[in-house]
Amino acid sequence: MQQEESLKEQRRDYRNLTRVERTGQVLSDITLTTDQLVSISQKIINTCKENGDVIELSRVFQIIISKMKLILEYKQDEFIASHGTRYK
Structure with a gap:
């Protein structure tokens, strides 16, 4: 057993x-550009400031994931526009 x-x-x-x-x-x-990293970081910092200069780690990951979804959707749209098919 x-x-x-x-x-x-x-x-x-x-x-x-x-x-x-x-x-x-x-x-x-x-991959991410510097501008994309700045955007993600700024959202995390702003959220932290709104919550009294503290933020839960889970919230940090939620922000990263939501921003990454937007970035990946944009990349997918660009790929479809240039190739006429979905990426991967």
Whole structure:
């Protein structure tokens, strides 16, 4: 029974590791310009100031994700406009 639990735990750890590796591979294909980084940083700073100079880390990630969605949608639209098909 304990060996079975150990195997389940090893499989779970392996799945998590491969998930992180795949995410890393996808993210390594995404590049940002200085202006985009400034925009993301400014949104984080402004939100922090609005909340009494503190911000939860989860909120930082939410801001990054929302800004990245906009950037990726824009890149997708540019790609479709120039190639007539979706990217990846």
